[in-house]
Amino acid sequence: MFDIVITVLMFYLINKVVEINHYKSIRKREKKYVNLPVFTGYKIFPITKYKDATLVYSEFAASNDYFKKFVVSILSFFGLNIVSYEKLLDRARREVILRLKEKCQNYDAIINLKIETVEINSSNNTANKRIKGLQVLASATAVNFTN
Amino acid sequence: MAINNINNSYNIQMTNIEAIPGYKIDEVYGVVSGSTVRSKHFGRDMMAGLKSLVGGELKGYTELLQESREEAIERMKMQAISLGANAIINVRFATSSVASGAAELYAYGTAVKVSKETY
Numbered sequence: 001m002f003d004i005v006i007t008v009l010m011f012y013l014i015n016k017v018v019e020i021n022h023y024k025s026i027r028k029r030e031k032k033y034v035n036l037p038v039f040t041g042y043k044i045f046p047i048t049k050y051k052d053a054t055l056v057y058s059e060f061a062a063s064n065d066y067f068k069k070f071v072v073s074i075l076s077f078f079g080l081n082i083v084s085y086e087k088l089l090d091r092a093r094r095e096v097i098l099r100l101k102e103k104c105q106n107y108d109a110i111i112n113l114k115i116e117t118v119e120i121n122s123s124n125n126t127a128n129k130r131i132k133g134l135q136v137l138a139s140a141t142a143v144n145f146t147n
Numbered sequence: 148m149a150i151n152n153i154n155n156s157y158n159i160q161m162t163n164i165e166a167i168p169g170y171k172i173d174e175v176y177g178v179v180s181g182s183t184v185r186s187k188h189f190g191r192d193m194m195a196g197l198k199s200l201v202g203g204e205l206k207g208y209t210e211l212l213q214e215s216r217e218e219a220i221e222r223m224k225m226q227a228i229s230l231g232a233n234a235i236i237n238v239r240f241a242t243s244s245v246a247s248g249a250a251e252l253y254a255y256g257t258a259v260k261v262s263k264e265t266y
Binding site for chain 1: 160161162163164165166167168169176178195196197199200201202203204205206208212213216237239240242244250
């Protein structure tokens with residue numbers, strides 16, 4: 001029993017370190033790509049302003065550790081804010097947008113960004129499904145400006 | 148760059164928006180789509196299960212979906228070529244779970260024939 005608690009806490013600490021390092025990496029790359037804007041629409045500028053349009057897409061799958069999942073099962077009983085998943089999704093969305101930007105370094109802007117979140121479940125039945133993780137998908141168009 | 152290779156195979160241009168900037172639409176062929184149903188490799192599933200105890204990126208699933216997306220896009224391009232189109236506009240993606248342990252990735256768009264705009 002004690003071993004299991006120690007193992008779970010160890011996993012929690014490992015995940016904490018991974019999360020902190022990931023956020024550091026995200027902030028560093030966001031500064032690097034600050035001059036490459038991302039828009040969710042495409043009617044912001046007239047279409048004659050764009051050229052060399054290409055479809056771009058990226059994805060990122062991640063999960064929280066067992067301890068956080070256990071805490072979530074208690075919090076969700078009381079209908080409270082689940083901060084650990086908010087952080088996970090925040091990390092995943094920022095990472096997915098950064099991966100898009102890494103693919104489009106030769107372009108001036110990324111337009112019409114669409115983001116989708118899907119669950120990775122252990123089985124299809126709602127009765128015995130266990131959420132293994134979350135995956136965030138993004139697709140957009142990379143363009144150059146004409147002037 | 149890898150992304151140019153994907154988009155330039157068969158010379159089909161693709162965009163997420165309602166037009167290809169710099170080109171005018173000559174003909175519209177309708178909706179084309181490509182889909183693939185992939186299931187989780189048992190080993191990958193087990194590793195993801197273990198990784199989900201520790202937390203962090205599930206690289207196996209990221210790669211699985213990346214491959215599925217590329218396959219679905221290739222099928223969509225083949226369908227567009229068979230109609231005589233040279234571009235696909237308004238490309239959208241959808242994912243859904245179809246059976247226990249299998250997920251479908253569906254890519255769809257409008258196939259068109261475009262020619263360079265002469266201003």
